[in-house]
Amino acid sequence: MGVLLHFFIATSVTALYYAASRKLRFLVEHPLVCGLFYGMAVESVMNLIVLPLSALHARGPYELKDLLLGYVVHMTVIGLPVAYTVRRFAK
Numbered sequence: 001m002g003v004l005l006h007f008f009i010a011t012s013v014t015a016l017y018y019a020a021s022r023k024l025r026f027l028v029e030h031p032l033v034c035g036l037f038y039g040m041a042v043e044s045v046m047n048l049i050v051l052p053l054s055a056l057h058a059r060g061p062y063e064l065k066d067l068l069l070g071y072v073v074h075m076t077v078i079g080l081p082v083a084y085t086v087r088r089f090a091k
Helices: 002-023 031-053 064-089
Strands: none
Touching: 002 031, 002 064, 031 064
16 A cells, blocks of 8 residues: 555656646756755655654654755655656657
């Protein structure tokens, strides 16, 4: 169940960026900046909404190094690939 939910969330995140890029052209024109900020937004939503509502019941206090690592990972592994993939296929 966890793997299915993980892929559902990843697909939803990608679809949301794609749908937004249809109206907001700067998402396609500036994938580096937008991808980095989108990765940060995804990490924030996961930490502030999804995890507290999950069975894990993740709550703070968080350590700064863990928060920064989460942001860096989501910026590079989620945000940038999504932004550049949407840019590649938006034409």
